[in-house]
Structure formats: structure tokens, C-alpha cells
Amino acid sequence: MAEDSENKADFEPRDADKTAAPSMPVWKDDDDDVEDDLGGSAVTSEPDWVAKRRRELLETDGKGELDASSALTGKLAKVKPSSRTSGVRFRIDRQGDSRFNISVDGGIAQVGFDQGCSVLAVLGRRSKSVLLYEVDRHRSEGKYFRLKGEMSSPATSGEAVSSFAFSDEGKSMLLVTNRKNVMKYDMNQNSTLRISSLTNPRTESRYSRVHTPPASDDEAASVFALSCSDHGGVLLCDARSNAIIHHFQMNAVSVGVGFHYRAGVVITADKDANIYEWDLATGRCVHKFKDDHSLHLTSFAISPGAHEEFSRHAFVAAGSQMGFLNLFPLLPGAAEGDEERSCIKRALLKSYGNLSTPITSIAADDSGKFIAYGSEHKKNALRIIHNPSGCVVGNWPTENVGIGRVTDMAFASRFSTLAVGNRAGRVQFFRILTS
Structure with missing residues (x-):
């Protein structure tokens, strides 16, 4: 027991030393001893940049003093607006028609108008079939863009369509299927003809897209081009004989083909940012x-x-994986006998960085006034450029427009209307009012 009491005494806390020195502060400044007693009131010292900004505001407003309510917030926090406006502004109205709302299960893969803007073609992403709609040209030239009704669709014998393009000034359509076939659809006779004279290169598994020149491009009106899917091949074909004229080979997979409107050249681009x-x-x-x-x-x-x-507003547009759209000036053509002069100025005209995801679609109207570009990787990722001013339309789209994820676009230049297809399977129409 005595041993237990002795151990217990060892564990009992000892009394604090009454004579220990008082605790010292961890940090002590040199001026702590001369610090004034503020009596509970806060003192705020103005930095130099605050005083400078206040003087600038006084000089700008022409006043001798600022009121008490805006002494520390108010005008000091208000930044003077810039004299340069951000972008240009146009009124863009949604064009709705409850009778012919276009909705395709599985999303929209491609939309396009014929050269006369009298027919709208829509390709379904999952259905792999083309739907045709007749445009009400009489009503569309008025205040609103309208569709007259659905037309007979091309019969492809069950083959899945991957791309289409209008040809012969809108009298026919070229269809590319996933079975390495190309078909021609006569819109007047409602008949489809398989073009058997075209053979896919052995190095390519299939055609990815068909391209036709503008209707008024006399230099290239009798040809069309086929982009291949694997190794950057592009086939130039004769529209009359349906024979392959040339085989263009690029360094990487093709991302687009275009026909120069006057110089008689084909301009292509590949995935590795090479332009030919x-x-x-x-x-x-x-x-x-x-x-x-x-x-x-x-x-x-x-x-x-x-x-x-x-x-003078002609351009070459290249959309990058980082969301930038780069424009290069397009010249009327090389001088006679000058083989060294390119139709494209290599000096960048302007770069637009308004999107943060890869650009998947680009559209331009026939007048050269507007360029639209979008990305399907983000909702409402669509921008319109006013080409003559070089500015992006700053007041559209707004958050409540509800465009969705844009998969393809096409201009009906005759009616100043942009058709937008999205991943949800809807096609929406927006009219740009320029006057």
C-alpha cells in the first residue's frame, strides 16, 4: 500500500511556479511600444494606386470632390467603359414554323441548301438517310423563313449515306454511302443512279465526304471531289462522264476541300495544318x-x-483543335504566266479565339458578308463573323437561345437565314437582319 501511495504521488500534478516569468509575445515590432490607442476605431490608409485613380476620376468628371457614399466604393470601383465596342451588333431572330419542325432521332450529321435556296436537305447521324424539304420561297422572301413541306427522299436501297452535295444547279444530288459507293439522285424524276465507274483507292477504306463547286463557278462547274477517310486522298471527278480525273494525295487525313471561285484551282487542307x-x-x-x-x-x-x-472579302478559313478560326485572304488568281504566285496570302488576316473547343463546322454565305463557325463539344458554341468589319457579332447567341451542340450549319443566302443542326436532332433557323 505504501508503494502504491508513493507511485500515486509521482503522478499528481505539481503546482505551477508562482515566480515564473510572464509569457512573451511570439513576434514584436519595433513600433509596438509607441502605437497609438485608437479607441476601437479602424484606420484605413489609401494605397497610391487608389489615390491616383481617384484623381483621374475627378479630372474626368470635372468635379472638385466625391460624395461620401462613393468615397471608397462607388465610382472608384466603376471602370470607365472603353470607347471601342466589343464586336458588332445585328438583330438575329429565330424563325419558327410549327407545321414543319424538323426533328431527327439520333442527331443531325449534315444540313445544306441547293444553289437556288429552294430545297433543304438534312442528313440524320444515326438514321444515315437524307430528308428533303421544300422552301416556301414566296413567304420566305417576306418577314419570316418558312418551309412548304417534305419532299420525296432519295432511295439508296438500304445503304447508309455519309455525305451529300447538290450539283447541276440544284437539279441533282450526289450521295456517298458507307459501302464505297457514290449515287446520283435526279430530283426531277425522283430516281437514284449508282455511279459504278468510280473505284475507291486500295489504301482508303471509304469516302468520307463529297464536295461540289458553287453553281456560278464556271471554271469548275463540271467537276466534283471525293475526300477519302484514311490517308489524305482526294479524288477529282468529271461530273459528265463520272470518271476520275486526278488523285490528290496529302500528308494527312483531309479536313476540307474547296473550289476557287475564279482561278481554276482546288484548295484542300489536312489534319496536320497543311494547305494545298x-x-x-x-x-x-x-x-x-x-x-x-x-x-x-x-x-x-x-x-x-x-x-x-x-x-475583296474572300477568305480561306481554317478551324483548329484549340478553338481558333484563322482567316487567310483569298486572291482572285495568279497573274497570267506567273506560276509562282499563290491564290492565298500566307500572312494571317485575322484569328478568332471565341471558342474553347475544337471547331467542327464552318459555313459562309454566298455574298461574303458572314461566316459562322461552331463546335459540337459544347452547348451554344456558335459564333458569327461580320466579314467586312472583321468583327464577331457580340449580341448573339445569348444564353436563352438554346442552340444546343451544333453539328452542322448552312446559309440560305437568298433569305439571309442560317440553318443550324444540333446533336439533339433539331434544325433551327435564324434570320440575320442587316437593315
């Missing part, structure tokens, strides 16, 4: 350069306009 110029007659690559502002391209288009009054 091919001579229509000889099939020779006359020029090639790399877009140094992009690492990888995801879309490509050239100005479709053939009007001389808008030729």
Missing part, C-alpha cells in the same frame, strides 16, 4: 504551306462567293 493548291487541268500541286498558327486542323472552308463586289 491543286491545278484543275494538270492535277499538279502548285502551292503548299503550313498554318503556323495551328497544330491540328479540325475543319476547313473557303469563301463560296463569286460576286466581284465581295471578292
Whole structure:
């Protein structure tokens, strides 16, 4: 027991030393001893930048003092607006027609108008079939864009369609299927003809897209091009005989093909940001350069306009994987006998970084006034450029427009209307009011 009491005493706390020195502060400044007693009131010292900003505001407003309510917040926090406006502003109205709302299960893969803007074609992403709608041209020239009704669709014998393009000034359509076949649909006779004279290169598994020149492009009106899916091949074909004229070979997979409106060349681009110029007659690559502002391209288009009054706004548009749209000036053509002059100025005209995801679709109207570009990787990722001013339309789209994930676009230039297809399977129409 005595031993237990002794152990217990060892564990009992000892009394604190009454004579221990008082605790010292961890940190002590030199001026702590001379610090004034503020009596509970806070003192706020103004930094130099605050005083400078206050003087600038006083000089700008022409006043001798600021009121008490805005002494520390108010005008000091209000930044003076810039004299340069952000972008241009246009009124863009949604065009609705409850009788012919276009909705396709599985999403929209491609939309397009014929050369006269009298027929709208819609390709379903999952259904792999083409739907045709007649445009009410009389009503659409008025206040609102309207569709008249659905037309007979091309019969492809069960083959899945991967791309289409209008040809013969809108009298026929070219269809590319996933079975390496190309078909021609006569819209007047409602008949489909398989083009058997075209053979896919052995190095390519299938055709990815078909391209046709603008209707008014006399230099290239009798040809069309087929992009291959694997190794960057592009086939130039004769629209009359349906025979392959030239086989263009690029360094990487094709992202787009365009026909120059006057110079008689085909302009192509590949995934590795290389842009090529091919001579229509000889099939020779006359020029090639790399877009140094992009690492990888995801879309490509050239100005479709053939009007001389808008030729100074002609462009080559390259959409990058980082969401930038780069524009290069497109010249009317090389001088007679000058083989070294390119139709494209390699100096960048302008780069637009308004999107943060890869650009998947580019569209331009025939007049050359507007360029639309979008990305299906993000909702409402669509922007419109006013080409003459070089500015992006700043007041559209708004958050409540509800465009969705844009998969493809097409301009009906005759009616100043943009058709937008999205991943949800809807096609929406927006009219740009310029006057």
C-alpha cells in the first residue's frame, strides 16, 4: 500500500511556479511600444494606386470632390467603359414554323441548301438517310423563313449515306454511302443512279465526304471531289462522264476541300495544318504551306462567293483543335504566266479565339458578308463573323437561345437565314437582319 501511495504521488500534478516569468509575445515590432490607442476605431490608409485613380476620376468628371457614399466604393470601383465596342451588333431572330419542325432521332450529321435556296436537305447521324424539304420561297422572301413541306427522299436501297452535295444547279444530288459507293439522285424524276465507274483507292477504306463547286463557278462547274477517310486522298471527278480525273494525295487525313471561285484551282487542307493548291487541268500541286498558327486542323472552308463586289472579302478559313478560326485572304488568281504566285496570302488576316473547343463546322454565305463557325463539344458554341468589319457579332447567341451542340450549319443566302443542326436532332433557323 505504501508503494502504491508513493507511485500515486509521482503522478499528481505539481503546482505551477508562482515566480515564473510572464509569457512573451511570439513576434514584436519595433513600433509596438509607441502605437497609438485608437479607441476601437479602424484606420484605413489609401494605397497610391487608389489615390491616383481617384484623381483621374475627378479630372474626368470635372468635379472638385466625391460624395461620401462613393468615397471608397462607388465610382472608384466603376471602370470607365472603353470607347471601342466589343464586336458588332445585328438583330438575329429565330424563325419558327410549327407545321414543319424538323426533328431527327439520333442527331443531325449534315444540313445544306441547293444553289437556288429552294430545297433543304438534312442528313440524320444515326438514321444515315437524307430528308428533303421544300422552301416556301414566296413567304420566305417576306418577314419570316418558312418551309412548304417534305419532299420525296432519295432511295439508296438500304445503304447508309455519309455525305451529300447538290450539283447541276440544284437539279441533282450526289450521295456517298458507307459501302464505297457514290449515287446520283435526279430530283426531277425522283430516281437514284449508282455511279459504278468510280473505284475507291486500295489504301482508303471509304469516302468520307463529297464536295461540289458553287453553281456560278464556271471554271469548275463540271467537276466534283471525293475526300477519302484514311490517308489524305482526294479524288477529282468529271461530273459528265463520272470518271476520275486526278488523285490528290496529302500528308494527312483531309479536313476540307474547296473550289476557287475564279482561278481554276482546288484548295484542300489536312489534319496536320497543311494547305494545298491543286491545278484543275494538270492535277499538279502548285502551292503548299503550313498554318503556323495551328497544330491540328479540325475543319476547313473557303469563301463560296463569286460576286466581284465581295471578292475583296474572300477568305480561306481554317478551324483548329484549340478553338481558333484563322482567316487567310483569298486572291482572285495568279497573274497570267506567273506560276509562282499563290491564290492565298500566307500572312494571317485575322484569328478568332471565341471558342474553347475544337471547331467542327464552318459555313459562309454566298455574298461574303458572314461566316459562322461552331463546335459540337459544347452547348451554344456558335459564333458569327461580320466579314467586312472583321468583327464577331457580340449580341448573339445569348444564353436563352438554346442552340444546343451544333453539328452542322448552312446559309440560305437568298433569305439571309442560317440553318443550324444540333446533336439533339433539331434544325433551327435564324434570320440575320442587316437593315
